Amino acid sequence: MSYRVLADDNFHVKDDNFRHTLGEFPSYAEALAACEEVVERFLRQEYVPGMAESALFFRYMMFGRDPFIAERPESSDASAGFSAWDYAKVRCSEICRATPKAPGNQLRLSA
Secondary structure (H helix, E strand, O other): OOEEEEEEEHHHOOOHHHOEEEEEEOOHHHHHHHHHHHHHHHHHHHOOOOOOHHHHHHHHHHHOEEEEEEEOOOOOOOOOOOOHHHHHHHHHHHHHHHOOOOOOOOOOOOO
């Protein structure tokens, strides 16, 4: 059995024209790792020292990619699933807590 990973664009919610396939993986663990990597890259790229976790999560909800694991049509395995938003919320908290706060206010304008 393989697991197909798809990703939606949070900026274009419910628009299948912005859904794309990230790949097919031989195990659930590899598919899960691929989903987590998509979220992780976005959060690391968007994070600015001193940023509040709510601000980082808001950026993800607005502009990030929303990967998910889709079963192949012939699969009956119901365990395949991943919530990118739940994962992002946890990672935003971890990233913002782990990074030292920078002096002064910083504003990130790029998306």
